[in-house]
Amino acid sequence: MTKQKIVFFDIDGTLLDHEKQIPDSTRQAIKHLQENGVITAIATGRAPFMFEEIRKELNINTFVSFNGQYVVHDNNVVFKNPLSxxxxxxxxxxxxxxxxxxxxxxxxxxxxxxxxxxxxxxxxxxxxxxxxxxxxxxxxxxxxxxxxxxxxxxxxxxxxxxxxxxxxxxxxxxxxxxxxAGGSKALGIKQLLDSLKIDVRHTYAFGDALNDIQMLSFVNYGIAMGNALDETKNAARFITKHVDQDGIYHGLQEVGLLTGV
CATH class of the missing domain: 3.30.1240.10 (Hypothetical Protein, Haloacid Dehalogenase-like Hydrolase; Chain: A; domain 2)
Structure with missing residues (x-):
């Protein structure tokens, strides 16, 4: 197992604010993570073709899509689990x-x-x-x-x-x-971690909705957005600010990934 750090971001209500825009502070924070060797990944219920522009804009090539059923790292499929x-x-x-x-x-x-x-x-x-x-x-x-x-x-x-x-x-x-049945973002993340030989102790995730609960419980540092549902907040280790109040930026500071920024 490596000590490589990886951060997973939900999209709606997390990466995207309620106007479906990426806050500038989020762009800057993700760029800082990448410059410091942290793997940045998306974990979403969306299909890959539904967030291609977001991946390009944020230079993210690793993702868990379909709530964990289709997982890609550096444009290579590492796990897929279709419906019966x-x-x-x-x-x-x-x-x-x-x-x-x-x-x-x-x-x-x-x-x-x-x-x-x-x-x-x-x-x-x-x-x-x-x-x-x-x-x-x-x-x-x-x-x-x-x-x-x-x-x-x-x-x-x-x-x-x-x-x-x-x-x-x-x-x-x-x-x-x-x-x-049994599918979740957490399952997809586990498959990715096994493929990359990353210890779960070095994992972080941000989310706000019901489909983020298992993910936030599974990673070591589960961070709920300030706009998250109460059930999602209860599953998280930390609660950051609202997506419209630079929630990702402040959450990354809280867990020590943006020191000096």
Whole structure:
């Protein structure tokens, strides 16, 4: 095991403020880490193609995507864990019968099984992204690493009764992530650490949402943003300032990674 340090950053509400912009202080802090040999990585529920510009802007080439199901280091895939195709068929059948649309994500693109759905439009609009294209057969012809089920929270219980091939992580009023059972950002991070032979004692992570809880509990220095959910803050070792108040910069100072800055 090496003593190499690595820091994982969630995207929405962490790297990106509520205007979906990267604060200048965050850019400067990440550049400082890189200049000092610290590996900077992204850990997100998003698909790789959904944050390519962020990676370019921050010069980050290591990431855990799809909530841990697709992991890349220096542009090389080190771990992938797609959804069960058979179980996905059953889930889609149940969702269709209930009137709930779905979207499906490969490592390179996405598609939905309903065109013009208001839940899909609202969810992606809040991400400030274009909704997926309509393609009924996309998920039958591609390896799928994550799906989105568009329903409200009180409808989600019906899906929890299905065979436990999947886990559901709500990220929006109208949408929940569908990932393989046992999958999480923490699992993806562990796979990366094993590949790079990095001791977990030298790991740091920033997050704010439900899908960050296991990650913040797993790394040695879990840091919740000031705007994080209470459940996420409870899982963290430290709580930094709000994303709109230079939260990443102050959090890195708190754990001693920005000494002298």
């Amino acid at each position: 195709a058979e179980a996905l068929v059953l889930l889609e059948e149940k969702a269709t019968a209930a009137g709930h649309p779905m979207a499906f994500f490969s490592s390179e693109s996405m598609a939905s099984n309903r065109d013009g759905d208001p839940f899909i439009k609202t969810s992606f609009n809040d991400l400030k992204m274009n909704p997926p294209l309509f393609d009924m057969s996309f998920h039958n012809n591609n390896e799928i690493y994550q799906a989105l089920l568009f329903c409200e929270a009180n409808d989600e219980a019906e899906y929890l009764k299905l065979k436990s091939d999947f886990e559901y992580i709500r990220w929006h009023q109208y949408s929940t992530d569908v990932i393989p």
